Amino acid sequence: MDANLAAFLKVLDPEDTTTGGGTASAIAGAMAGAIVAMVARLPSGTDGTEPDLFYVEIAQEAAGLSGQLLDGGHEDSQAFVDVRRAFRLLKQTGEQKAARGAAIQAAWLNATHVPLSNAERCARVLELGAQLRGRSNLSAASDLESALHLARAGVLGCLETIAANLPSIKDQSVVAELTARASTLRASARALARAHDSSL
Numbered sequence: 001m002d003a004n005l006a007a008f009l010k011v012l013d014p015e016d017t018t019t020g021g022g023t024a025s026a027i028a029g030a031m032a033g034a035i036v037a038m039v040a041r042l043p044s045g046t047d048g049t050e051p052d053l054f055y056v057e058i059a060q061e062a063a064g065l066s067g068q069l070l071d072g073g074h075e076d077s078q079a080f081v082d083v084r085r086a087f088r089l090l091k092q093t094g095e096q097k098a099a100r101g102a103a104i105q106a107a108w109l110n111a112t113h114v115p116l117s118n119a120e121r122c123a124r125v126l127e128l129g130a131q132l133r134g135r136s137n138l139s140a141a142s143d144l145e146s147a148l149h150l151a152r153a154g155v156l157g158c159l160e161t162i163a164a165n166l167p168s169i170k171d172q173s174v175v176a177e178l179t180a181r182a183s184t185l186r187a188s189a190r191a192l193a194r195a196h197d198s199s200l
Contacts, residue, residue: 007074018084019077022115025157026073029122032150033066036129039144042137050135062128065121069154072118076161079111108168112178115161119185122154130192155189 008027010019040059086103090096129148136144162182169175 003074004070007077010077011073018081020080021157022076022080022118022161023073025115025122025154025161026069026076026118028150028157029118029125029154030066030069030073032122032129032147032154033062033064033069033125035143035147035150036125036132037062037066039129039132039136039140039147042140044135044137054135058128058131062125065125065128069118069121069125072114072121075114076111076118079107079114083107083111105170108165109174112162112165112169115158115165116178116181119155119158119162119182122151122158123185123188126151126155126189126192130195152189152193155185159186 007019007023010016011024011027013019037059040055040062044055083104086100086107089100089103091100126148129144129151132144159182162178166175166178169178
C-alpha cells in the first residue's frame with residue numbers, strides 16, 4: 001500500500017494510536033493546496049482579472065505544496081514511530097543508555113521539525129488561496145473558502161504538535177529557535193485571517 005495512503009487510513013482508524021493530529025493537519029493542508037490549485041485553473045468568468053500567468057503560478061505552486069504536504073503526513077506518522085522505537089532501545093549499560101538518550105533526542109527533534117515544515121507549507125497554501133479571493137471564478141467561491149479553512153486548520157494543528165513535542169527537546173537553543181519560528185507562523189496566520197475574514 002502507498003505510504004501516504006496508509007498514513008491517511010491510520011488517521012481514520014480510531015484504534016490506531018501511532019498517527020494523530022500532526023498527520024491529519026498535514027493532510028488537511030494537502031487537500032487545501034489541491035483545491036486552491038483547482039480554483040486557480042478555472043476560468044475566472046469576471047472582468048478585471050489578473051493575467052493568465054498569475055493563475056498558472058498559483059496553480060503550480062499550490063499543487064506542488066499539496067504533494068509535499070501529503071508526503072509530510074506520512075513523514076509525521078513515521079516520526080512518531082521513530083520516537084517509540086528510540087524509547088525501546090536497550091539501556092542496560094552506560095554505553096547503551098547514552099546511545100538511547102541520543103536516539104531519543106534525535107527522534108524528538110525530527111518529530112518537531114516535520115510538523116514545522118508542514119506548518120510552513122500550510123501557511124503558504126493559505127497565502128496563495130487568499131490571493132485568489134475576488135480574482136477567481138465566483139462559482140468556486142465556496143471551494144476556495146473551504147480550502148482557506150483547511151489550510152488554517154493545517155497550520156494551527158501542526159503548531160499544536162510542535163508545542164506538544166518541544167518540552168521533550170533538551171537543547172534550549174534549539175527550543176528557542178523552533179518556538180520563534182512557530183510563533184511567527186501563528187502570527188502570520190492570524191494576521192491573514194483578520195485581513196480577509198474574521199470568521200477564518
